[in-house]
Amino acid sequence: MTRVRVAGGGLTHFGVHPERTSRALFGEAGEAALEDAGVDREDVESVFFGNFMGELAEHQGHMGPLAAEALGIDAPSTRYESACASSGVAVRQAVQNVRNGEADVVLVGGAERMNNLPTAETTDALAIAADDLYEVRAGMTFPGAYALMEDAYFEEHGGTREDLAHIAVKNHQNALGNEYAQFQKEIDVETAMEAPPVAEPIHLYDACPITDGAAAMVLVSDSYAEEHDLDAPIAITGTGQGSDRLALQDRDELTRTPAAEDAGAEAFEDAGIDPDDVDLAEVHDCFTIAEALAIEALGFFEPGEGIAAARRGETTATGDLPVNLSGGLKAKGHPVGATGASQVVEMAKLLAGTHHNSDAVADATVGVTHNAGGTVASTAVHVLEVVE
Amino acid sequence: MTRVRVAGGGLTHFGVHPERTSRALFGEAGEAALEDAGVDREDVESVFFGNFMGELAEHQGHMGPLAAEALGIDAPSTRYESACASSGVAVRQAVQNVRNGEADVVLVGGAERMNNLPTAETTDALAIAADDLYEVRAGMTFPGAYALMEDAYFEEHGGTREDLAHIAVKNHQNALGNEYAQFQKEIDVETAMEAPPVAEPIHLYDACPITDGAAAMVLVSDSYAEEHDLDAPIAITGTGQGSDRLALQDRDELTRTPAAEDAGAEAFEDAGIDPDDVDLAEVHDCFTIAEALAIEALGFFEPGEGIAAARRGETTATGDLPVNLSGGLKAKGHPVGATGASQVVEMAKLLAGTHHNSDAVADATVGVTHNAGGTVASTAVHVLEVVE
Secondary structure, eight states: OOOEEEEEEEEOOOBOOTTSOHHHHHHHHHHHHHHHHTOOGGGOOEEEEEOSSHHHHHSOOOHHHHHHHTTTOOSOEEEEEBTBTHHHHHHHHHHHHHHTTSOSEEEEEEEEOOTTSOHHHHHHHHHTTSOTTTTGGGTOOHHHHHHHHHHHHHHHHOOOHHHHHHHHHHHHHHHTTOTTOSOOOOOOHHHHHHSOEEETTEEGGGBOOOOBEEEEEEEEEHHHHHHTTOOOOEEEEEEEEEEOOSSGGGSSOSSOOHHHHHHHHHHHHHHTOOGGGOOEEEOOOSBHHHHHHHHHHTTSSOTTTHHHHHHTTTTSTTSSSOBOTTOHHHHHOOOHHHHHHHHHHHHHHHHHTOSTTGGGGTTOOEEEEEEEETTTTEEEEEEEEEOO | OOOEEEEEEEEOOOBOOTTSOHHHHHHHHHHHHHHHHTOOGGGOOEEEEEOSSHHHHSSOOOHHHHHHHTTTOOSOEEEEEBTBTHHHHHHHHHHHHHHTTSOSEEEEEEEEOOTTSOHHHHHHHHHTTSOTTTTGGGTOOHHHHHHHHHHHHHHHHOOOHHHHHHHHHHHHHHHTTOTTOSOOOOOOHHHHHHSOEEETTEEGGGBOOOOBEEEEEEEEEHHHHHHTTOOOOEEEEEEEEEEOOSSGGGSSOSSOOHHHHHHHHHHHHHHTOOGGGOOEEEOOOSBHHHHHHHHHHTTSSOTTTHHHHHHTTTTSTTSSSOBOTTOHHHHHOOOHHHHHHHHHHHHHHHHHTOSTTGGGGTTOOEEEEEEEETTTTEEEEEEEEEOO
């Protein structure tokens, strides 16, 4: 079983680009990844592409071939759709592909165009990541679903909106200087607390924005990296995936995310590490409560402690476990189908010392990414390590 | 590398079932597959699910978790979307998963609900498998696209509508007695010739119908089959995938399907066989011309000979190479996301001697399936063999 290295990564600016198609966005990110990797496109043996709402936002399905076409790559190309975990799942399958010797060089990423629709239509398109029969038709949207989870969390563990506001403040702080981030704007707890409600207890600064963007990376086998003398010091050493019932009503409890627990445990075992070994994490903070749930599911904090960790500053750039140094979905933005791949690209840069926040974590050698779809009905977790 | 066996397969009736959701259809097919395999659902380690138009037909994305939920399976579940090749691609990734030791037992299949929409909306939903910017907005639908390919074929190689009518007649004949088929109705060449045009030169009997249905199978490793004493004499010994430019205008020629040529060559090499070794084929005859193109792309006939082969009866049940003994998409029906998996299920039964048409091909030991998306922009090809 060969080791899988991140040869290079690329991102578009995450933001409001309604005039750009997914294919154009992915073309930009993919070109950047190929250039960063120093790999010829002719060497790419397979393309793994995540997209969620192309059918509704762009009247376009069957985007696998389009993703390869955007990069002038002649290789089999597959579209993965696992809602907001689409490209996280694509990364997992790309990793397995290289690891198992199916290919030496693959390109994986994702793209999403969201701002070309009126906001109400985008919200409706996002809602189909939930159960149409049992949630959407009852009027549920994702802010509402996460509000239910947040209420349940407060009831079971205590905590306040103000605790969660610290997550928003931290992630905005982390995005300062991230040229790819949708928001590079400092906020304070008071601003977050006073923002208008979206779905109580979730207010504006608890929610990630609607974002257009793309992310891509080139993954290679150890032997290819050596043969081509690539500068690729970061390996993906662990991968895990978990699924849960789609509808909240079918879950045993609202305050835990077992799909993420499963994916995390699998990825850690795969990499041969424990949660204690992890120096950095990029997690799926589509809402501030989601970050708290994520860092608990991954075993970094006990259930009920994730929210306290934020209040105590343990997850800031200078804390024990910096979380979302990219700015997270909250501040970097959340182009749904691109998010999982973007987390891996950002983590690889953080660990390689080429990220704007790398200096704050110069000794970090192990990072984890956590990408979730729906109300964590799909999750992909990856472990990245410095290997030379 | 372990060998991958088809432990069991299941199908719903393919037909007009607008009242049934994809999840319900998949639940039925999956239960049938588990029962046929004699495998406990608790042993399933991963689910691979193909669906194309759920977003537009059922206002439902994120169907991976729903597919597992429909079967009471607690395992990671992923949705694959490669237009009409969605479940063919899912089968490929499932095969690789077992082959590479990622799992010993997986469940793979697909489902599609299409008749709940008005026909014009279904046609519009299907169209997004083509390039929205360069084809769909110009008014192109799939009958039109394949009509262009058929015209080009006639111009380059000669041939007539009547030659292709033999394919429709054959596939209707093959479906007689297939309890899962949408049409169990004999037709003759005259009926096909006199049917109303859909998009010249394609007439009604050149086109597959609009179908609701699902297909599923359980794939297991050699060691699991042995350990559990399963009756699983059929192995998937070869897999291949190919992609092409999505839009016809970006292709070098309209009379060949290089994505299928690539996928076929890869699958044959993988299985260590030549086209000459193949006894049976199930190919993607969404239109009669597509069957001719498929059997040429797979190397069974020279370019231009596929249409003559049909006229000469070489692909009937008693011909040298029986094609689409299930009835094909033409008569069995084409529930888009289920088709690729259904081909493998039918082929496994044909080779195992449990198909209604098995008696006609009692000596067959090697079969090939060919599943195509769009105008063959995505293709998955599999080789099945009797291994005991």
